[in-house]
Amino acid sequence: MTTSSWKETAARAVRALILIAVLIVAGSKPRPIIVVGPPHQVQTVNPKMGVHTRLTDEVEEWKIQRTLALVREMGAPWIVEYFPWGYMEPAKGQFDWQHADMVVDHAVNQGLTVIARLDFVPEWARPKDTTFRYLDEDHYQDYGDFVHAFVEHFKGRVDHFIIWNEPNLSFEWGYRPVDPEAYTELLKVAYRRAKEANPDCYVLSGGLAPTIAREGNEWGLSDLIFLQRMYDAGAKDYFDIMAIHAYGYVFPPDDPPAENKINFSRAELTHEVMARNGDGDKKIIITEGGWNDHPRWTKAVRPYQRILYTIHAYQLANEWDWCQAVVIWSFRTPVPERNFRDYYTLVTSGFIIKPIYLEIHDYARGATDWLVEPAE
Template sequence: MRILTRLGQICQSLYREGERGRGGEGENFLPLSHSPTLPRVFQTIFRVLQAAALAALLYALAAPPPILVTLGSQQVVRTTNPKVGVHTRVTDEVEEWKIKKNFEMVREMGATWVVEYFPWEYIENDEGNFDWAHADLVVDHARRQGLTVIARLGFVPRWARPKDSVTSYLDEARYPAFAHFAAEFARHFAGRVQHIIIWNEPNLNFEWGYRGVDPAGYARMLQAVYARVKKVDPSVQILGGALAPTLAPPGTPDALNDLDYLQQMYDAGARDYFDALAIHAYGWNAPADEAPSPRRVNFRRTELLREIMIKNGDASKRALITEGGWNDHPRWTKAVHPAERITYTLRAYDLCQTWDWIDACALWAFRYPFPAQSYLDYFTFLTPEFDPKPIYWEVQKYAAR
């Protein structure tokens, strides 16, 4: 409306300037639409602007009022397997009703755990200034649906990294800044979020700022964060690892084998600086039951990570699967048939129920706010429009059996 009004003012001004140029006084003008001396083009423009302004006014009057969203009453998840979970991605969901609906449908499916991403840059875009508004919406709506939130932290803001570097680049000199953010996160969400994952897949080059991966450097990151968070809230569980399952051989520039990386974390002293191990358990083409092997990426590779924990004196430490699952893209080489995906997923939830050292099995990914337009869309349980896929209904039946 303001733009249209301004255009009308410009037309009026042009007309008056034209009159002055012909010796007019600029006073006692007829309305523009009736002026006999106004160039025809300005008359046409003015009529169009009048019509557009009227249309805009009518549209504004007819537009529905904003949707009022409330948390609603406290809900409880009804499930026969309390380890069932999903990795949600409402990080970039801007409409509150969609955030609420997302978690409602997680609960209705029978999942009790959600992993959600809380980017450092989104919350502390300027050093020392924290904006918790969106994060509060996410956590509060999830909790009101009876869900337990596992928070993943990462995504370095511009002020904390070199110019032209990527958001996964965090120099060791900035570990204290990240630790401070993690501590403020724990303080703000005290009693609401009890599980925090530190970083994501640090055994991949692109998740480590496109530098050589560094298990010892990651161990020092854990140490810096652990001390600050525990000082704020000793009850918060710090989750380390979150390693990408990969068979990358030694010396590969892009990645380090997850089994080797975990052992090198222990060698660097990481044991004292995480309370539980976050595990990424992708099955790719293999059934959930396929036996674990150092030469295979499959769901039960999880057991090999557990063996490394035991070997390093961490038998009493818990583990949580915070990513994993299967993809049913029709052409991707690592995908399976949709029916196989359902079978393997339900079997994976069953396996986790038998593993007494696993607390949660949050598979990737419940729903994206918008299509990825790639094979990634075939990991989801819902479409962006909240249409359930067959796997959603099958997990719901599984959890209600």
């Protein structure tokens, strides 16, 4: 072999080795950028604190992890997260748990208790040109099948499940007249299927919206009347925990409750309805609630009032034996809503911490001087 041909052979061998190395690297599974890490625990003076996390449409894993870490650091052990049926079962019997797994695993890792809200009808389970909140009785079993699959898949990680959302509002019932009896039938189907999958799970009735609408109103029905009609339809044995929404609007949390008034303490009236129906020992979880500080909405308060009222509401829940948790709406949204709803959040979509977050954080850490008074 001549010197030149030897050099050519060596060069070919080196190129081949580089190519093989590149192929090995390209073919290997990449290391995950985000790792779950060691488990955390929530430190708080108030174990009833919670917040809605709304990670449904958050696609970036680091943002999911960051959100849940911030919730844990704030001192709230409870979260409600929305798991849309239509996202997870795009075709009958075909389930995609990837995103939900990611959210739940990070939440559990942060030491948070997850309450899963289950609704959002897939297109295959409803007529054309209906909203994703429309579910007719022909498809209740399909929903039950999804609930069974979800509860079974998340057994050991998620134990609390909310069946539907605000069924006492027309638009949450697919723009049809609300129907407590039909909702109760849906609840029964879901309850049976959830317990089949995990007998130890907790089924929450679908967080009723606070409204004073009377019978026959086009847009909804009073939560108190709706609940009574649920009991009349036999709902009592088909939920373990009552889920309600408790928005304070312009009233402080200790504003006295009244049937014709929507305020935070209206939750007490819900408990009274439960007690009248022999169900008073059952717990209530406020799965949505709180105050809004939009500058012009008539149902909003000033930002400093929102801070005071929110912390006071958490404190008040500690005095309500029948209240298991207060989960306020909401922590953050993946992108700005660009309307009044942005003024419910504690952290912006870009993870800018709002002053209210800092005050709640200090309260949960036991600070007695948590309130920074504004300049006079």
